Amino acid sequence: MRKEDIYKNIKELLVPVGAIALGLLVGAIIILMIGGNPIEAYKALFIGAFGDKNKIANTLARSTPLIFSGLAVAFAFRCGLFNIGVEGQMFVGALAAAYVGANVTGLPKVIHLPLTVISAMLAGGLWAAVPGVLKAKRGVHEVINTIMMNFISYALIAFLVTDVLRAPGQTPRTVGILPSAQLARLSELVNWSNSRLNTGFLIGLAACAVIYYLLWKTTVGYEVRSVGLSPMAAEYGGINSNQKIILAMVISGALGGLAGAERILGFDRALILGFSPGFGFEGIAVALLGRNHPVGVLLGALLFGALSNGGAWMNFSTDVPVDLIVVLQAVIIFFVAADQIVRRLFPKKKKDWGVV
Amino acid sequence: MFKVSKKLALVLCLVLLSSIFLTACGGSKTEEPKVEEPAKVEEPAAKALQVGIVLSTGGKGDKSFNDAAIAGLEKAKKELGIEYKDIEPREMAQDEESLRFLAEQGMDLVIGVGFLMEEPLRNVALEFPNTKFAIIDAVVDEPNVASLVFKEHEGSFLAGSLAALMSESNTVGFVGGMKIPLIEKFQAGYEHGVEYINETEGKDVKVVSAYAGTTGAAFNDPATGKELTLSHISKGSDVIYHASGGTGQGVFEAASEKGKIAIGVDSNQNWMYPGTILASMLKRVDVAVFNTVKSVLDDNFAGGLSVFGVDNDGVGLTDLENVSDLEKSGVDNDQAKIDQMQELKNSIPAEVRTKLEDIKKKIISGEIVVREE
Structure with a gap:
């Protein structure tokens, strides 16, 4: 890597790292204000997230859907699109995975599992294609449309899971995924673990690599990024902007569908209504924190997963309420979004201001 | 060279910031063992469960x-x-x-x-x-x-009987949270209670029912609870029973606004809207x-x-005669509110109370078998 590139990468890291430091600082003040001990709380948070092999596994498991949803948001953003609908795309992906994974019988695992995963990606991609087409052909703003599509998917999933696909019992859930479509859990592979971390995490890592390659090493990726920077200029340069917008939405939606597939096929092994605490929306925060770069998204997802799982331990071993985690996440995002605050605290030369 | 030192300064700034943060916290850590020590001495003696x-x-x-x-x-x-x-x-x-x-x-x-x-x-x-x-x-x-x-259905049977006996408009309402078999048990018992009163007292009370939703969120949706209750009231209900957790807040609010009567659930909720909540169907989780x-x-x-169940006081209605200490402390011993609650309880005729006691005995003896769905 050239010297300038290294500087550039450090600069990229500055805002997220500074924001996390400031976030923890503000969190510490809040803990002090409610009469807690910040160092004890943060120690508990760290132990809860990385204290032993199982805790690390659980943290990775909690991060996995965020890798997909973060990538989904980041990819769309690279094309200048703000995809708020990852949650909905994840739901329809989950629905497809739950249906194909439980109801298509008689297939060997090498066919059934990929088929199920691909159907989840297709469902998510098609769901996202609707706002994509509307944006490209009619100029309807994707923020509005993806939000609206979220509501439709909530209603759809609630209706189908409570009435049509429901398994017997109190909890509204579908019947279990067949073994031939399950992603292997860590607890099934090794003796020492009881974690529900599954091979979906590896798919997540692969997805990061694929998206990186796609965006920076292929023509399509170049075109997508060009449209993101300036659709008009891209058009002038011979790129079909509308086509790229639809493509970006479909890929983004497919990633959202993957997030659902991992939960359904690996973590829960059934579609349980309410399985997502808002992974799609957390993905927006993760993408923001990760500067819309696959590696950043991966790190952001790990941070959010660690905060979430460490929070449970912190809640148990100290008096600090678990809601502090939400405050921490919010403050970190606040400082990332208001990056000028961080940049002012760590000032640099005027001529760099244009570079983001 | 200058460029490098500038970057270095940035990194140093970060290190400085985190070290300030760490030392600030480190200071409080030294005090920590002193506070904990006496507590640790006590522990082995008690060895609590x-x-x-x-x-x-x-x-x-x-x-x-x-x-x-x-x-x-x-x-x-x-x-x-x-x-x-x-x-x-x-x-x-x-x-x-x-x-x-x-x-x-x-x-x-x-x-x-x-x-x-x-x-x-x-x-x-x-x-x-x-x-x-x-x-x-x-x-x-x-x-x-x-x-x-x-046996939520048994407690709800009592609630349904009370509602039917108290209703003047001959229509009573039910608001459920999430539509699941567990909550449908409340509804079934309530409806059965109303039917029982219709048979034995020769009344003709109808029940209107609605659910707030199909996910866990339906247990914490006061806005929908209020809408459903207002719709029940517009259909003539004058007593509304709910089994919907936090959604019930909206049920009480609507009943209070329209001057109707509500029946609470799970815990004693009578003090939450003094003068509106006639009784609560207790589910003694505690x-x-x-x-x-x-x-x-x-x-x-x-x-x-x-x-x-009703037989071992696991479910049942709150005291219908007197304001309990718990209800008093719920309203911070505000005399005006206590009077409101007492006034509402006084509106229950003595014969209604004896009838409910009677029903309770019949449930315990097995003479009444409350249906669950």
């Missing part, structure tokens, strides 16, 4: 289900000298991890609150066969699990939790099913 509880989403402060479970543990802490730890999972997916975590901590008893814990608790109970578990509102058929379930803790302490814990 350790109870861990995983609450259902909604957590503490729901004035209903979770709070009742915590009340039971608080009572056990005071009277039996146990210690307890609670976890409020922020998301459903953490239920299993939270239960396992408590079991790993060597808790003597681990309690799961709510039917959603059924599968996670079964998994964890199988992993820790030497730890005792209890689950509320679901049945887990393992030797080390006590399943605490309630008693169930307390008894289970006591059984572990007395070394006669038994796995299996424990059913709480």
Whole structure:
């Protein structure tokens, strides 16, 4: 890597790292204000997230859907699109995975599992294609449309899971995924673990690599990024902007569908209504924190997963309420979004201001 | 060269910031052992029973289900000298991890609150066969699990009878939270109670019912609760019973605005809207939790099913005659509000109270078998 590139990468890291430091600082003040001990709380948070092999596994498991949803948001953003609908795309992906994974019988695992995963990606991609087409052909703003599509998917999933696909019992859930479509859990592979971390995490890592390659090493990726920077200029340069917008939405939606597939096929092994605490929306925060770069998204997802799982331990071993985690996440995002605050605290030369 | 030092300064700034932060916290750490020492001396002498509880989403402060479970543990802490730890999972997916975590901590008893814990608790109970578990509102058929379930339909039968006896418009309402078999049990008992009064008293009371939704969110949706109640009232209901957790706030609000009567659920909710809530159908989660803790302490814990019904006061109505101490403390002993509650209770004729006592006896003796669906 050239010297300038290294500087550039450090600069990229500055805002997220500074924001996390400031976030923890503000969190510490809040803990002090409610009469807690910040160092004890943060120690508990760290132990809860990385204290032993199982805790690390659980943290990775909690991060996995965020890798997909973060990538989904980041990819769309690279094309200048703000995809708020990852949650909905994840739901329809989950629905497809739950249906194909439980109801298509008689297939060997090498066919059934990929088929199920691909159907989840297709469902998510098609769901996202609707706002994509509307944006490209009619100029309807994707923020509005993806939000609206979220509501439709909530209603759809609630209706189908409570009435049509429901398994017997109190909890509204579908019947279990067949073994031939399950992603292997860590607890099934090794003796020492009881974690529900599954091979979906590896798919997540692969997805990061694929998206990186796609965006920076292929023509399509170049075109997508060009449209993101300036659709008009891209058009002038011979790129079909509308086509790229639809493509970006479909890929983004497919990633959202993957997030659902991992939960359904690996973590829960059934579609349980309410399985997502808002992974799609957390993905927006993760993408923001990760500067819309696959590696950043991966790190952001790990941070959010660690905060979430460490929070449970912190809640148990100290008096600090678990809601502090939400405050921490919010403050970190606040400082990332208001990056000028961080940049002012760590000032640099005027001529760099244009570079983001 | 200048460029490099500038970058270096940035990094140094960061290091400085984090070191300030760390030293600031380090300062408080040195004081820590002094505070903890005396506490540690006491511990081996007491060796209290350790109870861990995983609450259902909604957590503490729901004035209903979770709070009742915590009340039971608080009572056990005071009277039996146990210690307890609670976890409020922020998301459903953490239920299993939270239960396992408590079991790993060597808790003597681990309690799961709510039917959603059924599968996670079964998994964890199988992993820790030497730890005792209890689950509320679901049945887990393992030797080390006590399943605490309630005959909500019996209590709701009493609520339905009371509503039918008090209704002047001959229409009463029901608002459910999430549409699941558990809540449909409340509705079935309530409707059966109304039918029973229609038969025995020659009345013709109708029941209108509605549910707030199909997900867990339906238990915490006061806005929808209010809308449903207003719609019930517009159809002529003058008594509305709810089984919807936090959604009930909206039910009470609507009833209070329109001057109608409501019946609360799970905990004693009568004080929340003085003069509106005639009674509450109690589901004594606190008693169930307390008894289970006591059984572990007395070394006669038994796995299996424990059913709480009208016969063992596991479910039932609040005092219909006098304002209780709990209701008084609920309104901070505000005399005006206590008077309002008393006035509402006075509106229940003595013969209604004797009829309800009668029904209660008939349920206990088995003369009335309340239907569950």
